[in-house]
Amino acid sequence: MLVTEQFKKLLLVDDDIDLLEQNKIVLEAKGFEVQTAESGKEGFELFKKIKPDAAIVDLMMEEPDAGFILCHRIKGTDHGKSIPVFILTSATYETGFKFSSSTDEEKEWIKSDGILNKPVSVDELVSKLENFRTSA
Amino acid sequence: MQHENVKILIVDDEKGLREGSKRLLESEGYCVDTAENGTKGIELGTSHDYDLAVIDLKMPDIEGTDVLREIKNKRPNTICFIATAYASYDTAVESTRLGAFSYIPKPFTPEELFNHLDQGYRQRLLLLEAEKLKEEREATLLEVAHEKSRLKTIIESLSSGVLLINSEGEVVYYNHSTLQKLDIDNLEIGEYILDKLPGQIVDIINQFLKSDNIIQKSITTQVEIRPNTELVIDATCSPVPHPDGSFAGVAVVLKNITGFKQVEHVKNQFVSMVAHELKTPIAAVLGFIKLILDEKIHVPYEQQRDFLGRSHTRLQGLLDLVNDLLDISRMELKTKQREIQELDIKEVLISTLQFLEFELKKKDISVDTTIGDNLPKLNADQNEIIRVFTNILSNAIKYNKDSGSIKINCSLKGNFLVTNITDTGVGLKPEEKERLFQEFFRAKNKHTRGISGTGLGLTIVKRIVESYHGKIEVESEFEKGTTFTLYIPINK
Numbered sequence: 100m101l102v103t104e105q106f107k108k109l110l111l112v113d114d115d116i117d118l119l120e121q122n123k124i125v126l127e128a129k130g131f132e133v134q135t136a137e138s139g140k141e142g143f144e145l146f147k148k149i150k151p152d153a154a155i156v157d158l159m160m161e162e163p164d165a166g167f168i169l170c171h172r173i174k175g176t177d178h179g180k181s182i183p184v185f186i187l188t189s190a191t192y193e194t195g196f197k198f199s200s201s202t203d204e205e206k207e208w209i210k211s212d213g214i215l216n217k218p219v220s221v222d223e224l225v226s227k228l229e230n231f232r233t234s235a
Numbered sequence: 236m237q238h239e240n241v242k243i244l245i246v247d248d249e250k251g252l253r254e255g256s257k258r259l260l261e262s263e264g265y266c267v268d269t270a271e272n273g274t275k276g277i278e279l280g281t282s283h284d285y286d287l288a289v290i291d292l293k294m295p296d297i298e299g300t301d302v303l304r305e306i307k308n309k310r311p312n313t314i315c316f317i318a319t320a321y322a323s324y325d326t327a328v329e330s331t332r333l334g335a336f337s338y339i340p341k342p343f344t345p346e347e348l349f350n351h352l353d354q355g356y357r358q359r360l361l362l363l364e365a366e367k368l369k370e371e372r373e374a375t376l377l378e379v380a381h382e383k384s385r386l387k388t389i390i391e392s393l394s395s396g397v398l399l400i401n402s403e404g405e406v407v408y409y410n411h412s413t414l415q416k417l418d419i420d421n422l423e424i425g426e427y428i429l430d431k432l433p434g435q436i437v438d439i440i441n442q443f444l445k446s447d448n449i450i451q452k453s454i455t456t457q458v459e460i461r462p463n464t465e466l467v468i469d470a471t472c473s474p475v476p477h478p479d480g481s482f483a484g485v486a487v488v489l490k491n492i493t494g495f496k497q498v499e500h501v502k503n504q505f506v507s508m509v510a511h512e513l514k515t516p517i518a519a520v521l522g523f524i525k526l527i528l529d530e531k532i533h534v535p536y537e538q539q540r541d542f543l544g545r546s547h548t549r550l551q552g553l554l555d556l557v558n559d560l561l562d563i564s565r566m567e568l569k570t571k572q573r574e575i576q577e578l579d580i581k582e583v584l585i586s587t588l589q590f591l592e593f594e595l596k597k598k599d600i601s602v603d604t605t606i607g608d609n610l611p612k613l614n615a616d617q618n619e620i621i622r623v624f625t626n627i628l629s630n631a632i633k634y635n636k637d638s639g640s641i642k643i644n645c646s647l648k649g650n651f652l653v654t655n656i657t658d659t660g661v662g663l664k665p666e667e668k669e670r671l672f673q674e675f676f677r678a679k680n681k682h683t684r685g686i687s688g689t690g691l692g693l694t695i696v697k698r699i700v701e702s703y704h705g706k707i708e709v710e711s712e713f714e715k716g717t718t719f720t721l722y723i724p725i726n727k
Contacts, residue, residue: 114679115515117545121522128532138679159511161679218518218525 102228103130106152106183111135112142112169113157113187122155122219129221139165143172150178153228155215158188167209174210183212183231187219238264241356242283245269246276246302247291247318252341256289259345260352273297280306285313286359287352289339292319292326300333307334312362314355318343396468396489399475402444402482404429416468416489418460433458439472440485457492467496508675512556512690516549552687559691562622566698577612578620580645580652587624591632599638607646611725619699620723624654626692627719631658633686634717650724651705657718663711671709672697682714 109131113119116137123133134149136142138161146154154173158166166186173179186209213227243265247253250271257267268283270276273294280288280302288306292299303315317330320341330338336355339348390397396413400406406428414422419431429437435456442454453473460466469490477483523542526534534542588595588602595602613620631641639659646653661682663671670676675690677683700707704724711717 115519116684117519117549118515118522121519121526124526124532124534128529137684217514218522 101130102225102232105232106228107132108149108151108153109133110142110146110149110151110154110156112137112139112145112154112160112166114138114160114165115157118157118217125219125221126224129225139169139172142169146173146179147176151182153182154184155187155219155224156184158186167211170209170211183228184210185213185215185224185227186211187215187217238356240266241287242266242268242285243352244276244280244283244285244288246273246280246288246294246299248272248294249291256348259348263349265352273299273302276302277305280313281309284310287355288313288315289318289348289352290315290335292317292330292338300330303330303333303335312359312366314359314362316351316355394491396487398428398487398489399484400428400440400487401484403427404440407484413489416460416491418466433460433470436470436472436487439470440487443472443474443482443485464493464496464500466491467493505674509560512675513553516553516556519549520546548687552689555687556689556691559689559695562695563691563698566695566702573616573619575614575616578615578617579612580610580654581606583613583617583620583624584643584645587621587628590621590625591628594629594632598632598635600632600635601638601640602643603640604643605645606643610645610647610652613652613723614726615703615723623696623699623721626696627656627721630688630692631656631660631717631719633688634658634660634683636660647725648722651722652725654721654723655718656721657716659716662713662715662717663709664713668709668711672707 107130109126111119111122111126111133112135113122114137119135119137123135126133134145134151136145139156140161142154142156154170156166156169156173158164160166162168166188170184170186173182173184212231215223215227238260241264243260245253245256245260245267247256247269248271253269253271257269260267268279268285270279273296276288276290276294277297279285290299290302290306294302299317299319303317306313306315311334314336315334317326317335317338318341319326319338327338336358337351339351343351390410393410394412396416397408397410398406398413399408404427406422406424406426408424409422414420417432422428422431429440432440435458439454439456451474453471455469455471458468458470460468469492471488471490473486473488475483475486523546526532527539527542584604584606588604628641635641635658641659642655642657644655644657661678661680663678664680667676667678667680671678672693674694677688677690697707700721700723706722708720708722709717710720
């Protein structure tokens with residue numbers, strides 16, 4: 100089974116509407132079904148409503164760590180525990196924010212299944228989803 | 236021998252001898268005072284600093300030895316002679332014991348008297364010289380003592396910690412600041428300290444200890460004493476040699492650099508934010524271009540036009556951001572030359588509103604301006620003040636509702652020109668209000684969507700206003716409107 104079929108319904112959360120729309124188009128062209136939200140709060144409401152197969156959340160939204168908080172909230176639900184949640188950010192090593200050095204305690208709290216770099220590469224997403232499927 | 240100014244006191248109850256001696260000595264140049272009894276002798280001898288005194292042993296009121304004792308007690312450098320017709324071994328010993336220089340047997344010839352007095356005066360000069368030397372020596376000693384205590388006071392009052400450690404790793408000296416810098420409660424002189432010091436400092440000390448040749452240079456390291464940049468010190472370790480050049484110990488100077496480190500952290504944070512803010516619009520534009528160029532994705536012509544328009548907006552925003560950043564950087568570097576001139580607030584407001592006329596018309600916003608009469612002029616840079624009002628007023632337009640209004644009120648309160656700018660816009664939530672002046676903060680809610688901005692406008696306003704020792708305040712009610720109040724001091 101293709102990952103695009105297994106994880107067909109994607110939740111995409113980003114406060115930058117331009118990037119949100121672009122990613123939606125790219126992912127839909129690949130065969131995903133994409134639903135979007137523009138804030139952590141809105142994202143969590145939509146998550147509960149549509150119960151997606153996977154979620155991609157931008158890190159810096161209304162708060163600099165809004166993506167972490169949304170991820171934590173999603174992973175706090177029964178459905179959230181069963182799906183992959185990726186944090187989307189451009190703020191990796193180029194910007195000095197070192198997410199890789201987040202403490203184990205923080206990682207345990209956030210429970211994200213990985214970091215996706217901006218702009219979203221469909222291939223990177225697909226390979227992350229495949230990894231998730233293999234390890235699950 | 237010159238006897239000019241040599242002062243001498245004759246104490247004798249025998250008038251003839253007293254007056255005779257006086258005449259004789261005065262003819263030789265002595266300054267002579269006389270006392271006809273012991274009481275008068277003590278009075279004169281203790282109240283004046285005589286070089287010499289000749290005291291008769293037997294007087295009706297007081298014994299000459301008592302007069303001698305009193306004078307020597309008060310004036311130890313006055314050379315005293317006991318004159319007596321009853322010269323005996325015992326009286327000679329007794330008077331010498333009491334401090335007499337010698338005794339002069341009566342009767343005496345003028346030569347005998349001069350001889351005695353000459354010898355005595357030589358002794359007097361020696362005594363005075365010795366006294367002078369002693370005073371000088373004492374003054375020097377006092378100075379040394381002062382120097383030591385001054386040095387100690389200086390070292391104790393240094394804000395830097397100073398710690399001396401011998402080659403055994405024991406504390407030889409430390410000042411109070413050392414304890415604060417190392418975050419320890421106490422240290423004992425002579426105590427082994429290497430296990431109490433941070434590893435980085437111990438490593439340096441070990442380098443000094445293990446080196447065969449004494450290392451000449453100081454070595455500096457930065458140590459985080461308390462985590463999360465709560466206490467960071469800079470430790471400079473310098474080897475202290477013995478006079479023969481061998482290794483005696485290490486002097487460690489500890490400076491608190493927490494402030495610098497925190498500023499550095501804030502700066503790094505700022506650079507990270509800037510990088511993020513620059514990268515985001517570029518990513519958006521790149522994304523649109525990629526979509527249009529992607530042969531596998533079909534984007535209809537109308538949507539392509541939309542993407543190009545949005546790309547244009549993002550690039551314009553990027554340009555604004557770069558301009559704002561340059562302004563902030565100039566302000567920070569203070570390289571921006573200010574042209575201070577007298578400004579009429581009314582003119583400033585009018586020209587700012589003219590500049591914003593297009594935006595005002597587009598949203599059909601009315602402006603009601605009340606400016607008090609005879610307001611004093613501002614002494615400020617015109618561009619900066621226009622920048623302040625442009626940033627606030629363009630926010631009042633951007634975040635206003637269509638056909639809303641802006642009220643501007645300008646008046647003098649004490650030493651401040653106070654300007655209120657009230658809009659009928661989207662307002663701020665309390666948590667948004669708190670972060671309003673933070674770099675890159677932009678309120679994000681359903682009303683602010685699609686409103687562009689760099690997130691630096693109010694940061695710039697605040698910096699300009701504060702650089703004139705002014706103040707900016709904000710009052711706001713969500714979905715009702717916002718009032719900014721500017722206080723700019725007037726130089727009278």
